[in-house]
Amino acid sequence: EVQLVESGGGLVQPGGSLRLSCAASGFTFSNYWMSWVRQAPGKGLEWVANIKQDGSEKTYVDSVKGRFTISRDNAQNSLYLQMNSLRAEDTAVYYCARRGNSGNSIYFDYWGQGTLVTASS
Amino acid sequence: AIQMTQSPSSLSASVGDRVTITCRASQGIRNDLGWYQQKPGKAPKLLIYAASSLQSGVPSRFSGSGSGTDFTLTISSLQPEDFATYYCLQDYTYPYTFGQGTKLEIK
Numbered sequence: 001e002v003q004l005v006e007s008g009g010g011l012v013q014p015g016g017s018l019r020l021s022c023a024a025s026g027f028t029f030s031n032y033w034m035s036w037v038r039q040a041p042g043k044g045l046e047w048v049a050n051i052k053q054d055g056s057e058k059t060y061v062d063s064v065k066g067r068f069t070i071s072r073d074n075a076q077n078s079l080y081l082q083m084n085s086l087r088a089e090d091t092a093v094y095y096c097a098r099r100g101n102s103g104n105s106i107y108f109d110y111w112g113q114g115t116l117v118t119a120s121s
Numbered sequence: 122a123i124q125m126t127q128s129p130s131s132l133s134a135s136v137g138d139r140v141t142i143t144c145r146a147s148q149g150i151r152n153d154l155g156w157y158q159q160k161p162g163k164a165p166k167l168l169i170y171a172a173s174s175l176q177s178g179v180p181s182r183f184s185g186s187g188s189g190t191d192f193t194l195t196i197s198s199l200q201p202e203d204f205a206t207y208y209c210l211q212d213y214t215y216p217y218t219f220g221q222g223t224k225l226e227i228k
Binding site (some may be wrong): 102 | 122163166167210212217218
């Protein structure tokens with residue numbers, strides 16, 4: 001059974017840092033692109049970042065470029081999101097998602113339960 | 122960034138109704154579109170990918186269509202468990218962008 005379990009969320013002051021983790025199991029982690037998607041309280045979904053299977057390609061939404069870093073450890077079956085210079089508008093539930101593919105089609109087929117990050121003084 | 126506009130933003134319907142949700146892209150995205158269902162306090166769930174391909178395990182009452190800029194999600198006969206919020210997502214180009222969501226409520 002595919003499982004994605006996020007951790008590391010919490011309350012942090014604006015300007016602070018936080019590192020999110022996502023532990024993957026039930027599939028060959030190193031075969032998949034992985035992503036982070038967030039959802040501000042009461043709002044819609046926003047894609048945040050992607051990372052290729054070997055970590056050689058990383059892509060971010062403009063609003064987090066230069067502040068967030070996505071990374072992975074395939075030996076530990078883990079995905080990470082280092083968040084620096086946090087702002088109030090980064091407050092959200094952060095989901096880890098597996099990016100599957102079928103031919104040229106891609107999609108997020110498995111999601112974690114999410115971890116809440118609150119940037120507030 | 123490509124903007125995805127969903128309509129309606131909310132919808133009231135009854136069990137057994139046929140429901141259609143639309144998503145319009147600000148530029149052509151071929152068929153690089155998925156539909157996701159989200160229930161309160163839960164993670165999103167993939168329903169449809171590549172505009173019209175049904176994800177494994179998703180009931181056949183869900184269907185998707187469209188290409189280019191205009192897409193639809195149809196639920197042929199609403200069931201009680203279908204009341205949720207639905208999002209479209211374009212994966213044609215970065216940044217991937219979601220529609221603002223359609224909240225489907227019980228009439």
